[in-house]
Amino acid sequence: MLEIFNYLADRLVYELIGLAPETALGSAASFFVASVSKIFVLLVVLIYVLAWLRASLNLERVRGYIAGKHRLTGYFLGAGFGAVTPFCSCSSVPVFIGFTSARIPIGVTMSFLLTSPMINEVAVVLLWGLLGWQMTLLYIVVGLSIGILGGALLDALRAERYLQPFLAKAYAEGAMTDARTESKRLSLRDRHDFARDETLGILRRVWIWVFIGVGLGAVLYGYVPDDWVERHLMDGAWWQVPLAVLLGIPLYTNVTGIVPVMESLLLKGVPIGTTLAFCMSTVAASFPEFMLLKQVMQWRLLALIFVLLLLAFTLVGWLLNALAPLLFVGL
């Protein structure tokens, strides 16, 4: 179904514009046109549908579901809700405060906050459109696991010791435990309005990243010689995964920009574990995000989470590189 975009792009680039498919410019241009058109069509359709479905879910209700649940259930719920609620780095501090003040354990809140930037509807749409459902499923499973295990580990290390004092106090007192959530019934009209606003809002926020990401991916795809990748990255030497994770940290982008890059890395033959480790590190371990969280956490907790993420991405990378021959026989 999605091949139609590749077909149309080839038509446009090779026949109408007249670039040759064998040239770097030609293959890069075709990659760019196919990816951009595919992404925008998928984004509009799927964001609208998903927003329509989750119109009645807001953060207060999520908190209501999670608060008071057993810790173990909490990690799964936290990561799950993190995946389905849209993420904006400007909301991570209020969410952290709101959850913590309702006496939700720090680990459960972090399950939510770790999963949220990695998995969202835009990521799923892009992965599915560009890399197929197997990669999408793998990405979701890895993202959820990192959120769940990371949260559990933070609680095991008693992370609440390292909150900023005002928040530690709010946590101890349960300053918002009695917060009520009013649920209102939504009419079809309300849902449509919400979904339309969401779609336009997300598009306005991510369109530039689509162009940047796909542009970068196209350059990689068209201009980086295959044999260079083969010589330097195909062998999957152990040090390449931690190196990819470290490289990903200063590269701050969101998931919209990184998926097209991921596509061209994989097409070039970079091992799947290395690729995924690089991309998750770019999306989830970002300095601007951590600077914001400094308002609610002490340095030690921030450093702890940071190290934890880097270790997790590296381990996932190694594991997937080792398992890759078993996982994707058909790819």
Added chain:
Amino acid sequence: MKQIKVLGSGCARCADTAKLIEATAERLGVAVQVVKETNPQALVTYRVMSTPAVVIDETLVHSGSMPKTEHIEGWLQS
């Protein structure tokens, strides 16, 4: 004079909200003092978990989105 606080830090919508309130007040000729409150502690005090949020004379009237102009008019004229 109404004391208005817009809670939230680092988001573009928070700054827009403060501007919109100021502009609306000026249009209606209502005397207001608008402050952008970026201290995260204020979120605990006013029990807010989605920003931007609007507090008028120490009462939380809105949170989670940029308020619509007609709502702002309502708050200012009450």
